Amino acid sequence: MLKDKIKKIYKAKVSNFEQLAKSSYFIEIETDNPINVKAGQFISVYCEGLTLRRPFSVFSNNNGKIGILFKEKGKGTKYIKSLKKGDLIDVTGPLGNGFEIMEKRSLLIGAGIGTAPVSFLKTKLDEKGIENIFAAGFLNKDEIPCCMKIDRIYTDDGSEGEKGSILNYLGILINEYKPEIIYTCGPFIVLKTVAQFGEMYGIETQVAMEKVMACAIGVCRGCVIDVKQNGRIINKTVCKDGPVFKGSEVVWQ
Amino acid sequence: MAVVSDITQVNLNGLILKNPILTASGTYGYADEYNEFIDVSNLGAVVTKAITLNPRAGNKHIRIIETKAGMINSIGLENVGIDKFLESKIPVLKNNNIEYIMNIAGATLDEYVKLAKICNDNRIKAIELNVSCPNVKSGCLEFGVDESALFELVSKVREKYRGFLIVKLTPNVTSIEKTASAAERAGADAISAINTLKGASIKIEFINGKFKKTVVQGGYSGAGIKPAAISAVMRIKSAVNIPVIGIGGIETLEDVLEFFAAGAEAVQIGTANFTHPEIAQQLVVELSDYIKKSGFKNLDELKKELRA
Numbered sequence: 001m002l003k004d005k006i007k008k009i010y011k012a013k014v015s016n017f018e019q020l021a022k023s024s025y026f027i028e029i030e031t032d033n034p035i036n037v038k039a040g041q042f043i044s045v046y047c048e049g050l051t052l053r054r055p056f057s058v059f060s061n062n063n064g065k066i067g068i069l070f071k072e073k074g075k076g077t078k079y080i081k082s083l084k085k086g087d088l089i090d091v092t093g094p095l096g097n098g099f100e101i102m103e104k105r106s107l108l109i110g111a112g113i114g115t116a117p118v119s120f121l122k123t124k125l126d127e128k129g130i131e132n133i134f135a136a137g138f139l140n141k142d143e144i145p146c147c148m149k150i151d152r153i154y155t156d157d158g159s160e161g162e163k164g165s166i167l168n169y170l171g172i173l174i175n176e177y178k179p180e181i182i183y184t185c186g187p188f189i190v191l192k193t194v195a196q197f198g199e200m201y202g203i204e205t206q207v208a209m210e211k212v213m214a215c216a217i218g219v220c221r222g223c224v225i226d227v228k229q230n231g232r233i234i235n236k237t238v239c240k241d242g243p244v245f246k247g248s249e250v251v252w253q
Numbered sequence: 254m255a256v257v258s259d260i261t262q263v264n265l266n267g268l269i270l271k272n273p274i275l276t277a278s279g280t281y282g283y284a285d286e287y288n289e290f291i292d293v294s295n296l297g298a299v300v301t302k303a304i305t306l307n308p309r310a311g312n313k314h315i316r317i318i319e320t321k322a323g324m325i326n327s328i329g330l331e332n333v334g335i336d337k338f339l340e341s342k343i344p345v346l347k348n349n350n351i352e353y354i355m356n357i358a359g360a361t362l363d364e365y366v367k368l369a370k371i372c373n374d375n376r377i378k379a380i381e382l383n384v385s386c387p388n389v390k391s392g393c394l395e396f397g398v399d400e401s402a403l404f405e406l407v408s409k410v411r412e413k414y415r416g417f418l419i420v421k422l423t424p425n426v427t428s429i430e431k432t433a434s435a436a437e438r439a440g441a442d443a444i445s446a447i448n449t450l451k452g453a454s455i456k457i458e459f460i461n462g463k464f465k466k467t468v469v470q471g472g473y474s475g476a477g478i479k480p481a482a483i484s485a486v487m488r489i490k491s492a493v494n495i496p497v498i499g500i501g502g503i504e505t506l507e508d509v510l511e512f513f514a515a516g517a518e519a520v521q522i523g524t525a526n527f528t529h530p531e532i533a534q535q536l537v538v539e540l541s542d543y544i545k546k547s548g549f550k551n552l553d554e555l556k557k558e559l560r561a
Contacts, residue, residue: 008289040508051475051528052319092290092530187561214317214324214527217289219282219302219329222317235331 008095014087015065022194023071025081026059029089034064038098039121040096040185040208040244043068044216046090049081054080055239057117057185059093060125066091069116080102084186095216096243099183099206101125106132108177109194110150111145111166111186117208118185119148128204135173137166137186166190182247195247205247211238226251255486260551262539263519264295265496266442267378268417270297270352270519273552277500277523278303278381278421279328281533283338286346291534298352300445300521301338303383305357306364308334315469318454323475323502323524326454330358339381343375344498354419357395358383362396365406369414378416379415382407385423386447397423397448407439419498422446422489424478424494428486430492437493444487445498445521447482449474475524476502483515490516504532506539514559 016028037058044053044065054076060067070077083089087147099121106125110118115136125132126149135152138144141159153161154169167190173198174182184194185208198205211223218240227236227249236242261272276287277390278300289292311331332338335357345354355377359365365382372380376427384406385397396406407420422429424447433444449472456467482501489497499517503509504525512520522533529535540552549555 018545025286046528050319051322051324052317052525053528090529212315212317212319214326215280215530216527217282217286219286220280220317220326220527221311221328222326224311224316224331 006215008092010091010093011088012091014083014085016067017083017085019149020145023147024069024143025072026067026069026145026147027065028060028065028093029091031064031066031091035066035094037061037066037094037154039100039101039124040117040206041094041096042214042243043091043093044074044095045080047076050079051074052076052212052214053092053216055059055095055210055216055243057114057120057208057243059116059120060123061120066093069113071113092216096239097221097241099208099244101128101130102204103128103130104180104183104204106130107167107173107177107189108132108134108192109170109173109182109183109184109186110134110136111184111190112138114184114190114208115145115148115150116185118183119150121183122149133173133177133179135166136171137190140190140192149223167193170194174201174203181206184208184247191247191250192252195250195252198247206227206244207247207250208244209238209242209250213239226253256456260544260549261537263552265417265498265518266452268442272537272540273295273513273519274540275300275354275498275519275521275532276526277521278383278418279326280523283333284344284353285349285351285535288349288532289531293383293534294350294352295534296352297519298354299346300354300356300381302332303330303356304332304335304338304368304509305330306335306359306368306403308332315467316471318361318456318467318469320452320454320475320477322477323473325454325469325471325473326449327471335368339371339375347461351519354381354417356381356383356421362406362409365396365425366409366413369410373414373416377414379419380414380416381419381421381445383421383423383424383448396425397432400431403432404435404439407436407441408428409518411440417442419443419445421448421500423483424485425451427512430488432493435490436452437495440523441495441497443501443518444489444493447478447485447501448472450481456499474502474556476504478502479508479511483511486512486515486517498533504528506536506543509536509540510559513556515539516560518556 312329452473
């Protein structure tokens with residue numbers, strides 16, 4: 001009886017684990033029931049011995065097999081990297097509010113590991129037949145995950161696609177493609193710059209934010225950001241109100 | 254379905270709860286938020302996020318950082334304020350049959366007295382006074398560290414509030430026996446301890462030839478503070494006769510039993526809720542099973558044997 005109440009905790013089995021790029025890994029977990037996940041939503045993973053669960057944007061969802069991409073950066077990702085096919089993993093989710101898909105010509109901007117939810121969004125847009133292009137920036141060729149359907153690639157060293165930061169090409173992309181909406185995920189500077197370009201060109205932007213979280217369900221108020229709403233600046237939690245916000249509403253510092 | 258049974262019932266000096274597993278203020282929201290994961294009505298009680306007279310936006314800058322055996326928070330009492338709490342959260346608590354204790358915090362004596370009166374007028378059954386938040390620059394901190402200021406505060410609140418009055422003590426004092434005793438003399442019905450330890454953490458990264466430092470100063474909580482909490486409970490028990498609710502680093506049934514052995518009548522689960530959102534309910538079930546399996550009649554008998 002008790003178990004019926006538990007909606008969002010899974011002791012899920014690792015069903016696939018692959019290295020997709022030089023320092024990016026893909027891990028897929030199998031939940032009991034197929035669950036519906038919106039692009040931009042995340043799962044929260046318990047990492048053995050650590051107090052705080054770690055949030056990861058969902059990269060793929062195939063009938064309840066939820067995939068995430070990660071880079072080994074700290075203790076949490078070190079733990080996840082140590083997992084093997086068949087291991088059990090303690091996962092909650094999907095959590096938060098994802099991208100709100102609009103029937104509009106869409107420009108998708110992803111950078112680094114932040115391409116994961118953007119790539120997931122692209123599959124959703126393609127399924128719905130919404131016109132889009134996916135532009136992604138990486139450090140170099142080796143960092144590009146092998147399975148993404150990227151339309152325009154930018155690398156800092158020019159080893160693949162155009163040379164230089166994707167931010168240097170935002171104006172060109174907008175002028176060429178004339179998007180009606182831009183969706184993005186990546187480092188803070190990418191989100192901020194995309195939001196600024198959106199303001200400048202009068203194009204709606206949706207940005208997927210990241211912040212250290214404790215509860216992941218909006219109660220601890222640990223991950224708040226300043227958001228403009230009705231002329232006032234208020235706190236919004238990245239975990240529950242976000243992680244996706246309108247770029248025009250975020251107070252960029 | 255309720256997992257409760259008579260064997261886990263606890264009587265805290267007149268406040269009867271279905272079991273001794275509570276959740277600590279600031280880690281469980283205002284009401285039913287954790288119903289996403291468990292049935293919150295199975296818990297002994299939820300202690301609400303600290304409520305202040307007026308809404309508070311809380312602190313700027315980075316609010317949380319993980320440490321080796323826990324975390325540091327510097328939320329700064331962000332909350333909706335008492336009016337909104339009464340209007341929008343109490344009905345949710347009632348509709349979901351959630352037993353709750355309202356945690357209140359003021360910046361001045363006057364604010365505490367006003368809050369106490371409002372709680373009394375609204376027949377709030379139990380309140381917990383936060384006299385020890387380490388993240389707010391002025392105000393409640395002073396009450397918790399000064400026994401005569403605390404005595405005056407609790408006395409004034411007692412005059413206005415006839416329900417069950419818990420005083421939550423800070424460990425950041427030289428003698429917690431003295432502050433506990435002051436709270437008891439002033440008319441507190443129970444003491445909860447401990448609030449977070451004063452802590453700070455500096456995360457250092459070396460990026461592009463430069464150090465990047467992330468500094469968070471605030472309240473340290475989690476598994477690492479358990480020995481400090483056990484010690485505080487034992488010392489408080491030696492100084493007062495009112496019940497003590499133990500708080501600090503509880504993650505397992507063994508931890509709960511340790512607090513009972515130290516003299517706590519009930520416990521609050523805090524940071525562990527973040528790590529394992531289902532933990533509080535799991536501990537209720539485990540405690541109930543343990544009492545049965547060990548052949549005790551009920552929780553009181555288990556505690557008696559633990560302390561023998």
